[in-house]
Amino acid sequence: MKNSIAQLIKAQEIQKSINNLKKEIELMPLKREEIINKIDKTEKNNQSAEVEITAIEEEIVQYKKQIDKKNEEIKDLDLIDDDDLKSKNEREEKRKDLSMQIDNFNKKIEDCEEKKHKKIKSISSDKITLETLKAELIKEEKYIEENKQKKLDELASLEIKKKEILEGITQDIIDKFDRIIVNKGDIAIVPVYKNYCSGCNMILPFSLINRVKAQKEIIFCPYCSRMLYYEEEEIV
Ligand SMILES: [Zn+2]
Incomplete structure (x- = not known):
């Protein structure tokens, strides 16, 4: 029995290495999954930014159309020719109002351009992130490929060693x-x-x-x- 105890103590030491190795193998794909998730998220971000840019561009087109319309209205006002002071003043008021509306639309276009610029900037920085992540993924996959089998072989040999040490024990x-x-x-x-x-x-x-x-x-x-x-x- 004295021998058995010595054997069990030795087996326990090997078991510690076996458990550590199993944990390492289990954790191996986690980093890879983490990178894949990040890539996925960044790509989705980019896609939604592209969609947002299209919407912003459409908005700008609409504002420009409005501005054209208002300019037409101003031109029409200029064509009217009457000497009636009251209607002249009214026309003046109307012109002012139209100009203000045009200014507003121009301000909105400016805001849109700024928003669009920010989106474009974030897309280009995401593209750099994506490249880094993809390179990281290749590196990680290579690491897994090179090391997983090595660790599995090591595990198998430790299991054999444990079995040998425990030989003779019921x-x-x-x-x-x-x-x-x-x-x-x-x-x-x-x-x-x-x-x-x-x-x-x-x-x-x-x-x-x-x-x-x-x-x-x-x-x-x-x-x-x-x-x-x-x-x-x-x-x-
Ligand atoms: Zn106890």
Whole structure:
């Protein structure tokens, strides 16, 4: 049993590496997905900016049409020829009003041009971002391609190593060991220090500690279910 405990402790060390490696493999595609999402978002932004620019241009066309119409109206006013003072004044008022309307439309066109300019600027900066992101994606895909298989091979060889280390130990104990690892994280077998379990820090009954010391069987902590072994030296 003394040997089994040594084997289990070694297997636990390998298991830590296995778990770390599995995590690394699991995380590998995440960065790639993140970049793809950013590309997607930027492209959508650009598309909606293009649509907005078209709408702004259409708006400008409409304002220009209005301005032409108002100018026509002013021209028509100029054509009228009468000496009646009252109607002359009225015409003058009307002309002023039309000019003001034209000024307003010109102001609106200016605002539109400014908005359009901003959109164009944001599209061109998005295009630079897109290029950077696409280059990043290629780099990331190359990295994954080069490293994933390497990590999978490493994982397979660690699994084999673990199996070899655990040779001679009953499947029942191995299953329990694996189950504790899954439930408790990386640690399945822990030393007893003084009179407590170093996995959960609970004080253990002396009878149990004696059985751990005897090393005739695998003893489980009654509180955290981890496997226990005895270590002569205390951790300070
Ligand atoms: Zn415990």
